[in-house]
Amino acid sequence: KQEVTQIPAALSVPEGENLVLNCSFTDSAIYNLQWFRQDPGKGLTSLLLIQSSQREQTSGRLNASLDKSSGRSTLYIAASQPGDSATYLCAKGNAGNMLTFGGGTRLMVKP
Amino acid sequence: DTEVTQTPKHLVMGMTNKKSLKCEQHMGHRAMYWYKQKAKKPPELMFVYSYEKLSINESVPSRFSPECPNSSLLNLHLHALQPEDSALYLCASSQVVDSLNTEAFFGQGTRLTVV
Numbered sequence: 001k002q003e004v005t006q007i008p009a010a011l012s013v014p015e016g017e018n019l020v021l022n023c024s025f026t027d028s029a030i031y032n033l034q035w036f037r038q039d040p041g042k043g044l045t046s047l048l049l050i051q052s053s054q055r056e057q058t059s060g061r062l063n064a065s066l067d068k069s070s071g072r073s074t075l076y077i078a079a080s081q082p083g084d085s086a087t088y089l090c091a092k093g094n095a096g097n098m099l100t101f102g103g104g105t106r107l108m109v110k111p
Numbered sequence: 112d113t114e115v116t117q118t119p120k121h122l123v124m125g126m127t128n129k130k131s132l133k134c135e136q137h138m139g140h141r142a143m144y145w146y147k148q149k150a151k152k153p154p155e156l157m158f159v160y161s162y163e164k165l166s167i168n169e170s171v172p173s174r175f176s177p178e179c180p181n182s183s184l185l186n187l188h189l190h191a192l193q194p195e196d197s198a199l200y201l202c203a204s205s206q207v208v209d210s211l212n213t214e215a216f217f218g219q220g221t222r223l224t225v226v
Contacts, residue, residue: 034215043117043201044154044217089153096167097142097205097213101153 004092006102013080014110021075021105023090032093033066033073037086038104044089048075080109114138117202117218125226126192132221134185134202142213143185145177146201148220154201160185161207192225199223 004025013019023033032051036044048057048064050073056065063076073090087106091099115136124130134143142161146154159167160179174196176188185202199220205213 031209032213036217041199041222043115043219044203046214046216049214091215093213093215095209096159097144097207097209097215098156098159098167099144099146099154099203099215101155103153 004090004100004102006088006090006105008105009103010106010108012108012110015080015082017080017109018076018078019080019107021077021088021090021107023073023075023102025071025073025092025100025102027092028068028071029094030068030092031095031097033064034091034093034099035062035064035073035075036089036091038089039086047088077107080107082109082111085109115202115204115216115218117200117221119221120219121222121224123224123226124189124192126194128192129188129190131189132187132200132202132223134187134218135183136204136216137183138204138216139182139206140204140216141182141207142205143179144203144205144215145185145187146203146217148199148201150198158187189223192223194225197224 035047050066061078087104089104091101145157148154158177163179178186201220202218203215205215
């Protein structure tokens with residue numbers, strides 16, 4: 001069974017810190033890797049999509065990397081802000097564009 | 112416009128009721144999805160529609176019945192649900208299935224409570 005794992009499960013940092021969220025997956029048959037943000041009780045907001053042929057993608061203060069050989073992706077958030085507080089989910093895209101999600105990292109950025 | 116709209120936002124239904132969840136997108140996407148998310152858990156895939164045809168059913172009980180009337184709309188018909196079916200139901204869409212560049216866009220979800 002395909003598995004996607006995210007560590008840490010929860011993270012609390014002071015405002016302004018740079019931080020890294022980790023995502024690991026089994027099965028190298030990956031189409032793409034997508035990072036999402038979810039606020040409590042809300043839907044998912046797409047942050048970044050990395051195609052299997054790409055190594056990284058950047059959007060503003062966010063940078064995501066993908067290493068298929070090691071089955072890892074990281075989301076780097078620069079200069080964190082209280083508004084970044086949310087749950088961050090990575091999802092592995094498979095054939096049929098079925099997304100398999102990790103358990104998420106709950107991020108709290110304190111002012 | 113990258114919006115996927117789901118209605119209603121909240122729904123409370125009895126175990127003998129019949130209700131429907133609705134999802135709409137106007138991005139020209141030809142793939143649409145239903146996911147179920149239990150509290151403090153990640154979303155899990157239920158159904159995939161590709162070009163208005165059901166392509167994947169992840170062994171979902173028949174009390175959940177999906178329908179795709181046209182390329183912009185996706186419904187989920189609910190009947191005789193159980194309390195354990197209470198969850199956040201998320202709709203998503205993407206350009207096509209089986210492409211490397213299929214970014215999925217999600218709606219805000221319907222919070223379903225079965226009493």
